[in-house]
Amino acid sequence: MRPERIFSLPIFRNALLDWVAALGVAGALLFAQQPVRRVIRRQHARMLERRSVEVLELPLEVLSRTTPLFYLVLSLFTGLRGCPAPPE
DSSP: HHHHHHHTGGGSSSOOHHHHHHHHHHHHHHHHHHHHHHHHHHHHHHHSSSSSSSTHHHHHHHTTTTTTHHHHHHHHHHHTTSSSOOOO
């Protein structure tokens, strides 16, 4: 695919301010997810100390094993969803 064809795609018609706002939202969300991730991991570690198996153990285990890459992709997706569609 030629570069001029790539840059003529609708996604590249957004203003620079829209891109900065979308990346700002993504960065803020990524920054806010880190304490939540720590709390989830700490809570999961506490649940593992108990001998009884609880229903909440499985979702906490899945969430505690998510990687920073997942949180990065989730933040970028959320931030870019706020980027308005360019006019046709």
